[in-house]
Amino acid sequence: xxxxxxxxxxxxxxxxxxxxxxxxxxxxxxxxxxxxxxxxxxxxxxxxxxxxxxxxxxxxxxxxxxxxxxxxxxxxxxxxxxxxxxxxxxxxxxxxxxxxxxxxxxxxxxxxxxxxxxxxxxxxxxxxxxxxxxxxxxxxxxxxxxxxxxxxxxxxxxxxxxxxxxxxxxxxxxxxxxxx
Numbered sequence: 001x002x003x004x005x006x007x008x009x010x011x012x013x014x015x016x017x018x019x020x021x022x023x024x025x026x027x028x029x030x031x032x033x034x035x036x037x038x039x040x041x042x043x044x045x046x047x048x049x050x051x052x053x054x055x056x057x058x059x060x061x062x063x064x065x066x067x068x069x070x071x072x073x074x075x076x077x078x079x080x081x082x083x084x085x086x087x088x089x090x091x092x093x094x095x096x097x098x099x100x101x102x103x104x105x106x107x108x109x110x111x112x113x114x115x116x117x118x119x120x121x122x123x124x125x126x127x128x129x130x131x132x133x134x135x136x137x138x139x140x141x142x143x144x145x146x147x148x149x150x151x152x153x154x155x156x157x158x159x160x161x162x163x164x165x166x167x168x169x170x171x172x173x174x175x176x177x178x179x180x
Contacts, residue, residue: 001132001163002114002115002116003116004021004022004024004165005022005024005025005116005130005132005165006024006025006026006068006114006116006117006123007024007026007027007116007118008021008022008023008024008027008165009021009023009024009027010022010023010027020162020164022163022164022165023164023165024165025068025123025125025130025165025167025173026118026121026123026175026177028165028167028170028173029123029170029173029174029175030170031056031170031171031174032049032052032053032056032124032171032173032174032175033174033175033176033177034048034049034052034174034175034176034177035176035177035178036120036176036177036178036179036180037178038178038179038180039178039179039180040076040179040180041073041076041077041080041122041176041179041180042080043080043081043085045176046067046077046080046081046122046176047104047105047106049122049124049174049175049176050065050104050105050106050109050124050174051105051106052174053065053124053171053172053173053174054106056171057169057171057172059106059107059109059126060126060172061107061108062128063126063127063128063129063172064110064126064127064128065106065107065109065110065124065125065126065127066099066109066110066111066112066124066125066127067109067110067111067112067122067123067124068112068114068117068122068123068124068125069111069112069113069114069117069122069123070113070114070115070117070118070119070121071113071115071119072119073117073119073121073122073179074111074113077102077111077122078100078111081102082100082102097112098113099111099112109124110127112127119179120177120178120179120180121175121176121177121178121179122175122176122179123173123174123175123176124173124174124175125167125172125173126168126172126173129166129167129168129169129172129173130165130166130167130168131165131166132163132164132165132166133163133164133165133166134161134162134163135161135162135163135164137160137162142161142162142163143159143160143161144159144160144161145157145158145159145160146158146160
């Protein structure tokens, strides 16, 4: 689900012959987008991205702003903000995720390491706006086990559920794409 919540491409089929697909956070962000053009991540890129969100709607500390990153960009963020600048504030656990927090001009921002993030992208998200949205199937619930057709003496079942990402107002998020 993490992969789909980050990288999913929206699909609303006309009928049940095709699967519904959730729009991931990266696909949802259309307003605050920076194309890096193959350049390496810099402090200015990160702060300009956060400032773009701040100027559009503000950075809301109660919504827990984070930088979603993969291992490659995490190492660059650590060098830029922690090793070179000493911006590290502290580390904290939020919802089972270890966040390293840096102090920026726009308040504290967590750095969230996520395997599903592409190596060439960095996202800024208000994490409390992002939550799973479950589709309830009448008389079954939102996640259930149902039998499949019986073949011979074996019995097969499938686990079924439809879950999408609710991300709130997309202008509260931002992304940098095309990083080295």
